Amino acid sequence: MVTLTHPAYGQLRVVTPSASVLLANNPGPMTLDGTNTWILRSPDRTDCVVVDPGPDDAEHIAAIARATGGAVALTLITHRHPDHTGGIDELVRLTGTPVRAMDPEFLRGEVTVLTDGEVVEAAGLRITVLHTPGHTADSVSFLLEDSVLSGDTILGRGTTVLDRDGTLRDYLRSMDRLLEAGTGRALLPAHGPDHPDVEPVARYYIAHRQERLAQVRAALDELGADADAMAVVRKVYVDVDESLWPAARSSVESQLTYLRSEPATQD
Structure with missing residues (x-):
């Protein structure tokens, strides 16, 4: 069996026991190799949680539907940018998934906005929501037992941009928070390759700022x-x-x- 490595477009790549990734084919200066759509699944379940459907790309959304068998218990959004949210409605059409985000614009189904510190229980998983503003005001990260999904707050390579509604003060606090919560857990970013531990990447980000x-x-x-x-x-x-x-x-x-x-x- 061939073990996939980053980047692998349109192919489900297993990263941790509970997390696999589908890389959207939307590379660019701001998206690096493309947007990572994360598919989270408990080992004893067939349904799953999707994090960031990615851009408005029918081929990518169809690949998510195939990889999940359409059994998407919940979709979570890390932040508002269209390379993460553009595919929401097509994924809802194909799978019927509810969608939760911190920004109410992206809610789909009978759901509420994400709140800092809440524990989301879906598809046999417990996912803690961490509000990590800075890249954008609505940026959130998701904490699992063995990993952190950091959205664009920490990328797999390079550094992130602070958008007009993000503040550096908030960003530095978010870095401290991710350093504390993520040490010893794998880093699963929204762009770029994953890393075995959040700590060294977070420390690099803090030093760079x-x-x-x-x-x-x-x-x-x-x-x-x-x-x-x-x-x-x-x-x-x-x-x-x-x-x-x-x-x-x-x-x-x-x-x-x-x-x-x-x-x-x-x-």
Whole structure:
């Protein structure tokens, strides 16, 4: 039997005893190799939980329906971006699954919004909801006994962007929370490869954010305290492809808000 490795488009790849992944064929600068749709199943059950149906791609949604046999007890959404939510209605049409998210826009069926700390019981699984804002305000992660599904809060490679409704202060708190909850558990991200342990990846993310903050502070020292975000991007992200600068600008705006809200130091 061939053991699949990331990336494997359109093929169900087993990662942990309870989690397998289908990779959508939507690669790009913001999606890396594509969106990971996670299929969670208790060993003694035939039904399952789907996390992030992925983009509005009929072929990908049909692959989810085939992989699950249509027996989707529940679908969970990590956050609002269309590369995670675009396929919701087609999956509902094919399987009848209810859908839960923190943002009520994405609810389907007789369900309620996800709340921080709640334990979702479905398909023989117990899934703890962790509100982990920063990438977006509605971002959540899902904690299983042996793994953490981190959405876009922690990716399998590189670092994530802070969208306009995400704050750096929230993001750093989310990193601390995932570090505490995820140490010793596998990291199952929404983009990029999985990792055997959340801890080293979370620590890298925290260190990277602190490094970027230091670079932004240095840029402000040179450009002036009132410099706008794009001026800082040109200074700090000089080694990044310019096609990614609009996304970098969003993160820099969050960093500037964070720095400018810090209390003044006393001499």
